Amino acid sequence: MTSIGIFGAAGRMGRAIAQVAAEAGIAVAGGTDRDGSGELAPGIAIGSDPAALARESDVLIDFSVPAALAAHLDACVAAGKPVLVGTTGLEAGHHALIDKAAKAIPVLQTGNTSLGVNLLAALVEQAAARLGDDWDVEIVEMHHRHKVDAPSGTALLLGEAAARGRGIALADHSERGRDGITGARAKGAIGFAALRGGSVAGDHQVILASEGERIELGHRAENRVIFARGAVKGALWLGGQPAGRYDMKAVLGL
Ligand SMILES: NC(=O)C1=CN([C@@H]2O[C@H](COP(=O)(O)OP(=O)(O)OC[C@H]3O[C@@H](n4cnc5c(N)ncnc54)[C@H](OP(=O)(O)O)[C@@H]3O)[C@@H](O)[C@H]2O)C=CC1
């Protein structure tokens, strides 16, 4: 039976993944955290050595922090084990590390593991492709008060989908963090706004606004179970793939 190892095991997502795996009868080999103390479940200790966890697991899931990504990828490459990266707040350097690791092992990276968000991304891509750049794209997200990165990984995933639909590079067209005298909106820009508060698991809205009409496409996560289920499904799928970089589309059949 495939066993899963969890980087960031003591966090909100780490614990949700362990619970979903346990309920589905999927083995959890163990987990790591910054400090490496406590238990993930009765008899499953949380350690601090990614290399040991990678050796002991069949497939790894990383929901931790960007600063730990390099060590997690190194551990998986050294052990020859696939890894699903759900951590957000990744920058260009992190994506380069993922591309490099994906030459040796299967790596699935995604800002959101849920079916609903990945279907939403497909709809956004289609809408952006059909509407043209006189329809302004704005992406609004809200998350719980503990979230440390913005825009969310999901907002960026949706922005990438809109950019793909338009045939442009998101990096050249994104407008983030508007404040003060910003000047008028650039034609063709993809805008982002982030709200933080309370216990919101994850709300995303993509607004396509034209002269006189607006289309709003959105998704609301009611809890973290949807992310945990998607992560476990993605990890099990990844175990059967050759080295390469993947996202959730193939896992979910989208
Ligand atoms: N792709 C997706 O579908 C989703 C992605 N996420 C993303 O997953 C990440 C985690 O989210 P969440 O669980 O809510 O956050 P938490 O802060 O609850 O958990 C992160 C965990 O990572 C641990 N950690 C910190 N440094 C290391 C390290 N060097 N090695 C191993 N573990 C470490 C933290 O430990 P400590 O507390 O001691 O610092 C903490 O337990 C975020 O980036 C979030 O945006 C979240 C939900 C869905």
Ligand SMILES: O=C(O)C1=N[C@H](C(=O)O)C[C@H](O)C1
């Ligand atoms: O930090 C979170 O909680 C979430 N992070 C992911 C993101 O940045 O999009 C996914 C989900 O929205 C919850």
